Amino acid sequence: MSAEQELAExxxxxxxxxxxxxxxxxxxxxSRARDRQDVEQxxxxxxxxxxxxxxxxxxxxxxxxxxxxxxxxxxxxxTSHNITNHICDLNGDTASCESYVIGGLYWLDGKxxxxxxxxxxDQMEKRNGExxxxxxxxxxxxxxxxxxxxxxxxxxxxxxxxxxxxxxxSYEKPYVWKPREEGVxx
Numbered sequence: 001m002s003a004e005q006e007l008a009e010x011x012x013x014x015x016x017x018x019x020x021x022x023x024x025x026x027x028x029x030x031s032r033a034r035d036r037q038d039v040e041q042x043x044x045x046x047x048x049x050x051x052x053x054x055x056x057x058x059x060x061x062x063x064x065x066x067x068x069x070x071x072x073x074x075x076x077x078x079t080s081h082n083i084t085n086h087i088c089d090l091n092g093d094t095a096s097c098e099s100y101v102i103g104g105l106y107w108l109d110g111k112x113x114x115x116x117x118x119x120x121x122d123q124m125e126k127r128n129g130e131x132x133x134x135x136x137x138x139x140x141x142x143x144x145x146x147x148x149x150x151x152x153x154x155x156x157x158x159x160x161x162x163x164x165x166x167x168x169x170s171y172e173k174p175y176v177w178k179p180r181e182e183g184v185x186x
Contacts, residue, residue: 016090019090019095019126019131020088020090022126022130022131023088023095023097023124023131024083024086024088024099026045026124026131026132026133027045027083027086027097027099027120027122027133028083029041029044029045030042030045030046030133031081031082031083031101032081032170033045033065034068034069034072034079034081035078035079035080035081035162035164036162036163036164036165036166036168036170036171037069037072037073037164037165038166039065039066039069040065042064042065042068042069043061043062043064043065044132045132045133046061046064046132046133046134047061047125047127047132047133047134048061048062049061049134050064050132050133050134050135050136051134051135051136052064052068052135052136052138053135053136053137053138054138055138055140069164072164073164075105075107075108076105076106076107076108077106077107077108077110078104078106078161078162078164079103079104079105079106080103080104080162081101081102081103082101082102082103082104083099083100083101083120084099084100084101084102085098085099085100086098086099086100087099093125093126093127094123094124094125094126095122095123095124095125095126095131096121096122096123096124097120097121097122097123097124098119098120098121098122099119099120099122100117100118100119101117101118101119101120101138102115102116102117103115103116103117103118106148106151107148109148110148110149110151110152111147111148111149112145112146112147112148113145113146113147113148114143114144114145114146115143115144115146116140116142116143117140117141117142117143118138118139118140118141118142119138119139119141120136120137120138121136121137121138121139122134122135122136123135123136151186152186156186157185157186158180158185158186159185159186160183160184160185161184161185161186163184167184169183
C-alpha cells in the first residue's frame with residue numbers, strides 16, 4: 001500500500017469515527033438537556049423540521065422542547081435519561097441510529113420511582129458539518145416501579161440534587177468542590 005493510499009484510508013477512518021462520535025454526542029446532549037429542562041440545548045439537537053414520536057404523541061421540533069419539559073414537570077420531580085448501547089449505520093450525511101435508553105422517573109409524590117427501558121430510533125442528518133436529529137421514534141420494553149423514598153434517607157443527605165434549570169451544578173464550570181452549605185442538596 002502506498003503512503004497516499006494509507007493516508008487516504010486513515011483520513012476516511014478518522015472522518016468515520018468523528019461522525020460516529022458527533023452523532024452519539026448529539027443524542028447524549030439531547031438526553032442531558034431534557035434532564036435539565038434546557039429548552040435551548042434540546043432545540044439545538046433537532047433540525048427545525050424534525051419530528052419526535054413518543055408513543056401516541058407526535059411532536060414537531062419547534063414545539064418539542066417546551067412540550068417535553070411540560071410533560072416531565074406535570075408528572076415528575078426529576079428525570080434521568082441514560083444512553084447505553086448505541087448502533088449507528090452511517091450513509092454519507094445520514095445515519096440511522098438505535099440507542100438503548102434507561103429512564104429514571106421520580107414521581108411528584110416523592111415516594112415512588114419508575115425505571116423505563118426502551119430505545120430511541122433516530123434518523124440523523126449532517127448539514128454544514130453538524131449532526132442533528134431529524135426523526136425520533138421511541139420504544140418502551142420494560143418498566144419497573146420502585147420505592148422512591150430512599151432519596152430522603154440519611155444515606156442520601158448532603159448529595160447534590162439535580163435541578164431542572166441552569167442552576168444545576170453541571171452548569172458551574174470548572175467543577176470545583178464546595179462546602180456542604182453551598183448548593184441545593186438532599
